[in-house]
Amino acid sequence: MKPAAFEYHMPRTVEEAVAILARVAPLDGRVLAGGQTLVPAMALRLARPSHLVDINRVAGFDRLDVRDGMLEIGPCVRHAALDRSAAPGPLGRLLGLVQPHIAHHPIRTRGTFCGSLANADAASEWCLTAVALDARIEARSGRGTRSIPADAFLLGYMTTSLEPDELLVRARLPLLPDDARVGFYEYARRAGDFAQVMALVTYAVRGGVVAAPRIALGGLESRPRRMAGAEAAIVGRVPDALAFRSAADAAADALGPTEDPDYARTLATTAVLRALAAAA
């Protein structure tokens, strides 16, 4: 199939992009970033936007910078750019662990970090990363710019707090402290498929015990989230197999209703245990 007819817009500045979006959003206008989700949906006519605002020529939108302790990611930064070299220290290591799990290489050279956040798939690796690290997401419209914490941005399955006329103009990920250990585990049925489950963890070991743990789980519920019970189960403990097991069990205990609770529990405990072990 071919996409339904649409009007194409190619702004060169952020002001122009925001102005066009304000005009076409009420007419089912959509932003086009990497096109790796939107274009296949249009080809299948699951999406039929009447206007496309292509942001790929907007000056500065491909910028990837470290500033004031944050990695700043512009809306046209591709998945592939977010490898180990993107950020110093443990954050760069973590991005290098996560990124190869997203789709296949050609998709990673085109799809964008911010597009993944805007799309809010429950099994998106970048949504999990954003929630785990408390990313800030900047949205711009004719009303100004607002900065939204990742947890308040991702509301549910393919649902965000972005208004139709708001353009996601930047995501900001905090750098991790030098002593942070990082681990990521994902299970997908085939290489390149969306995850059935994924877990991302970071923690430090200070005075022989776990400090500042972050444990986030994705793929099993309608959106990825930090597992507070799992973090509480491990903080202040020696990072050994017993402590890891307590955290994994606490994460599984906190899962909401799923179609197959036993299977979901097995996936959750396995993912958290393996991510913690990888970080250790």
Ligand SMILES: Cc1cc2nc3c(=O)[nH]c(=O)nc-3n(C[C@H](O)[C@H](O)[C@H](O)COP(=O)(O)OP(=O)(O)OC[C@H]3O[C@@H](n4cnc5c(N)ncnc54)[C@H](O)[C@@H]3O)c2cc1C
């Ligand atoms: C075969 C295949 C396998 C895949 N596997 C994975 C996977 O394992 N993990 C994963 O996370 N993803 C996967 N994806 C999706 C891929 O990562 C996409 O790149 C991503 O979901 C969307 O980014 P994009 O830049 O391509 O956005 P687009 O397709 O251009 O847009 C997606 C949506 O976000 C909106 N949007 C995009 N940018 C903005 C913005 N700046 N402001 C406001 N709205 C915006 C668009 O309007 C649209 O509604 C896969 C895709 C394919 C085709």
